[in-house]
Amino acid sequence: MTDMQTLYLLVPLAPLAGAILAGLFGKTIGRAGAHTATILGVAIAFALSVVIYQDVAAGNTFNGTLYTWMVAGGITFEVGFLIDSLTVMMMLVVTFVSLMVHIYTIGYMAEDPGYQRFFSYISLFTFSMLMLVMSNNFLQLFFGWEAVGLVSYLLIGFWYDRPTAIYANLKAFLVNRVGDFGFLLGIGLIVAYTGSLNYAEVFAQAQELSVTEMAVTGWPLITAICICLFIGAMGKSAQVPLHVWLPDSMEGPTPISALIHAATMVTAGIFMVARMSPLFELSDAALSFVLVIGATTALFMGFLGIVQNDIKRVVAYSTLSQLGYMTVALGVSAYSAAVFHLMTHAFFKALLFLGAGSVIIGMHHDQDMRNMGGLWKYMPVTWLTSLLGSLALIGFPFFAGFYSKDSIIEAVHASTIPGAGYALFCVLLGVFVTAFYSFRMYFLVFHGKERFGNAHGHHDHHGDHDDEEPSADHHHGLAPGQKPHESPWVVTLPLALLAIPSVLIGFFTIEPMLFGEWFKGVIFVGDNHVGLKELEAAFHGPVAMAVHGLQTAPFWLAMGGVVLAWFFYLVRPDIPAAIQRIFKPIHSLLENKYFFDRFNEIVFAGGARVLGKGLWKAGDQGLIDGIAVNGSARLVGWVAQMSRLFQTGHLYQYAFMMIIGVFVLLTYWFNRG
Secondary structure: OOHHHHHHHHHHHHHHHHHHHHHHOHHHHHHHHHHHHHHHHHHHHHHHHHHHHHHHHOOOOEEEEEEEEEEEOOEEEEEEEEEOHHHHHHHHHHHHHHHHHHHHHHHHOOOOOOHHHHHHHHHHHHHHHHHHHHEOEHHHHHHHHHHHHHHHHHHHOOOOOOHHHHHHHHHHHHHHHHHHHHHHHHHHHHHHHHOOOEHHHHHHOHHHHHOOEOOOOOOEHHHHHHHHHHHHHHHHOOOOOOOOHHHHHHHOOHHHHHHHHHHOHHHHHHHHHHHOHHHHOOOHHHHHHHHHHHHHHHHHHHHHHHOOOEHHHHHHHHHHHHHHHHHHHHHOOOHHHHHHHHHHHHHHHHHHHHHHHHHHHHOOOOOEHHHOOOHHHOOHHHHHHHHHHHHHHHOOOOOHHHHHHHHHHHHHHHOOOOOHHHHHHHHHHHHHHHHHHHHHHHHHHHOOOOOOOOOOOOOOOOOOOHHHOOOOOOOOOOOOOOOOOOOOHHHHHHHHHHHHHHHHHHHHHHHHHHHOOOOOOOOOOOOOOOOOHHHHHHOOOHHHHHHHHOOOHHHHHHHHHHHHHHHHHHHOOHHHHHHHHHOHHHHHHHHOHHHHHHHHHHHHHHHHHHHHHHHHHHHHHHHHHHHHHHHHHHHHHHHHHHHHOOOOOOHHHHHHHHHHHHHHHHHHHHHHO
């Protein structure tokens, strides 16, 4: 093993070592030992990722096997790494955001009794995600895929004494199993037709797959493979209709909300489709399916953010919408734009989640925005960093989100993939919606009249937990006379460090990532898919793009959303209440999240109950208990009852039966003779 291969191996193993130390020896090493071990592990992973990035930037890549588990039926099951420009970008994002979350957790979870356990979980989560993005084969990809799902289950249900948290983590686990079933079918088709789990070997046979039809259905094989793989991405990256788990995952502590919804689990599906670009490029039908699902998610999940009052849930629906934008980019073959938005989104969304957590700390763990207002003068660092994150989210020129979101919109505008017109409408209207709900949150929280310290305030606390409280007096919300306070430095430092890339990363990376050769030989786009080619021809640098952006429809739509939010929630707060009364059916539809949960409860959960009851009645009670168990007992009883007729204890009856028996036997033998 070379020195570089050793470094590759240390990147995921360092967080794993920290997770083991905090998880198994947490009581021995104490709180300080737990957070020191895990932060050190993730910091080592980040530092090594920087070294590997520099090596890849110098032109060095790696694709090889580190360990062969077994060979069965000619198929090799192995652990291997693929280190290229796409991998190293993901490594940097995952380790940096994870490091910020680890540091932030010291302050946020300071008084929680599960402190060591939480650090163990988030470090294990980082290990799982790194194994996923560094894999060079489908076996290891699936291992990382399932591992992040398992650890997210543990983290969402971290406060396991709360029924809502248990419901949320079970929901996340079950919905992801639906997606994972499709993902596994896709991998199964690949193995069945190529005989390999290795990316390079599968991609080498991509052209053969594109002209092959499935034996029974006659469907194009490549379309079936890509749609099955994307169903897996729909679960992990929360696309309609497999999105229902993500808002409820807010039941977990805020640091894990940032980690799951920013740089790790929800972006796994986007990363996977980008990695599989040699396959997806061969099926326009699959790309069209991806495009329509992504566009629907981008717009309709944004609408739900408008009616939320829980600060974390607004940011959660924002994540759903932005994941839709990434998926739209994948659907128009703008894979590099999707991954670019993945990267910029990771920083500003982690910033917004951690900013929301800082507000929650300052508000004594009240999450209802209707109980806030005017916090800017009490929490200046949180206020400023949240403003920067919000501007990046709405795509304000020169901010990171502007470069990635505008690139996606331009790619959709230029695309000829079926469904591109619908997608363009969704992403453009989505710009207005995003700006409206983002600054609705910003104005309600940081500006306007102070609404805290009201004993009769609203209480929609979806994520409250007494064990989380940093103070001794365990009530939620500020008491009359109490004022909010800025968070400690272990909370505000990650906010400041995340704000820097939220502003600058897009400016410095758009040219190499979208129009340069950073993804050359890694992401493949067919000649028939124009994607970003028109934007590339018009691109004259990040400054010119931002200046031009001031004259485009997305900018004015975003500004319209900001101004409307300002007018509705600072100038005339009576108007939103009136609109709610007038359009009560629409508000009810949005408040009930389009009744997806109700539909699932009636159709799937209800159907499962009916089916289960039927199987219990017919199978368990009727077949197993009625025939197999009780039936055999009844048969034995009947035989015993008949036998009792001949067991009387009278000698003359036994002698008579013997004579009758001999007579029958003699008659039988004579007749045969």
